[in-house]
Amino acid sequence: MPVWEQESVIAAQERRRAEHAARQAAAVAKRVAARDELIAAFPDLAVLLTDRYADAGGFMWDMRDALRRGVMTPRQAEAAARGVQRDREQDAREAAREAEALAALAAGVEVPAGKLTFSGTVLTVRYQDGLYPGRGGHKMLLQHADGWKAWGSVPRSMDPEDTTSVGWDRWRKGLRGRVVTVTATVQPSQDDPLFGYFTRPRVVSVGEVPPVEVEPAPVTVASVSVEVAPVVVLPPPSRPVWPGQLAFF
DSSP states (O other): OOHHHHHHHHHHHHHHHHHHHHHHHHHHHHHHHHHHHHHHHOGGGGGGGSGGGTTOOTHHHHHHHHHHHTOOOHHHHHHHHHHHHHHHHHHHHHHHHHHHHHHHHHTTOOOOOEEEEEEEEEEEEEEEOOSSTTOOEEEEEEEOTTSOEEEEEOOGGGOOSOOSHHHHHHHHHHHTTOEEEEEEEEEEOSSOTTEEEEEEEEEEEEOOOOOOOOOOOOOOOOOOOOOOOOOOOOOOOSSOOOTTOOOOO
16 A cells, blocks of 8 residues: 555544544533533432442442433432432431440440340331241340340230231331330340340230321312313204104204
């Protein structure tokens, strides 16, 4: 190939590279602009680009990727913003629990050992399979007022009357938040001084769920417009219509 043709080929290659780089830069600028527009409309979405969601999975990971590419729909943005708010509230609850645990450790709180009667708020209730089929049962996590927690079996005397799947689910939900007093043998954990296990519990009392104040939601009455079709009066038939006979006008 002559030298002048080689120079033209090289120039064409450089031109194509420059055009490709320009297209890539324009695409990146478009994605950045779309992402900034989404964040301006939904400021809570900015946290999706931080390390908080670097190892996230499921829906929030998909929303993080969609935000980075600037291809999030308005409905997805609203759902992702609600998810961020929900995660923020969960992080605040976990931080509060960690602060309470540190305060309890600083005050020298430990799980007592031996057979005793204690009261605790039910935090979790779930069914746990046993070593053999049919030997499982419900377990609950109780939190003492001092800050320590204990995990153990739910006494059979607390089982619901309705033993259907719906009854069990309603019973588990209704048990959370109640203050239960039991007599049981408590054994502290070897790994956590604020955690222990209780066995062979006997129910002393079951309190009511503390009331939660809920502000009434505003009621919005939607206005409904009704369009009335005009009434058309047909002229009387030019000939008599007998019963069972169909008249066409």
